[in-house]
Amino acid sequence: MAGYNTASTRPLPRLDADNRAFWTGGEVGELRIHQCQDCKGYVHPPRPVCRHCLSDKVAPVAVAGTGVVDTFTVNHQKWFPAMELPFVIARVALDGxxxxxxxxxxxxxxxxxxxxxxxxxxxxxxxxxxxxxLFEKVA
Incomplete structure (x- = not known):
């Protein structure tokens, strides 16, 4: 992630044409992932070309916003001055x-x-x- 926002407790991404939908979808409650309109494959991180079929017809779509913890680690290292420790870094496999x-x-x-x-x-x-x-456990 690039960028720095002194009002934030985390480093923030620099928005660009490819990733803007992903990083701003939360404003309307949507987790947006790029999907190829030709082969229907999902492309993440967001890119202008499909990694499956090389089509340039990719666009963000809202996905369920649920998933499963694939793996995780507990971080105890203060990588950013305002971060509170410890915290969980996880890989989440998205549903749908x-x-x-x-x-x-x-x-x-x-x-x-x-x-x-x-x-x-x-x-x-x-x-x-x-x-x-970010993700929360489902009861």
Missing amino acids: APGVILTTNIIGCEVDAVDIGDRVRVHFEQHGDVWLP
Whole structure:
């Protein structure tokens, strides 16, 4: 991630034409992932060309915003001055978007309560124009 926002407790991405829909979809409660209009494959990180068929007909679509913790680690290193420790860094396999795994944080629970296979749902955290897709465990 590039960029720095002193009002944020995290480093923030630099928005561009390719990634803007992903980082701003939270404003309307949508987790948006690029999908190829030709082969219907999902493309993440967002790119202007499909990684499956090389079509340039890719566009963001709203996905369910739920998934499963694929793997995770608990971070104890202060990589950014305002970060609160410890926190969970996880890979979340998204429901309804085959092959898309987001690297994100699991929030809203103790770090030792997270496990592989946990069901999670998106929770957006706003920082200026950016809406970070973080995930919470589903009860």
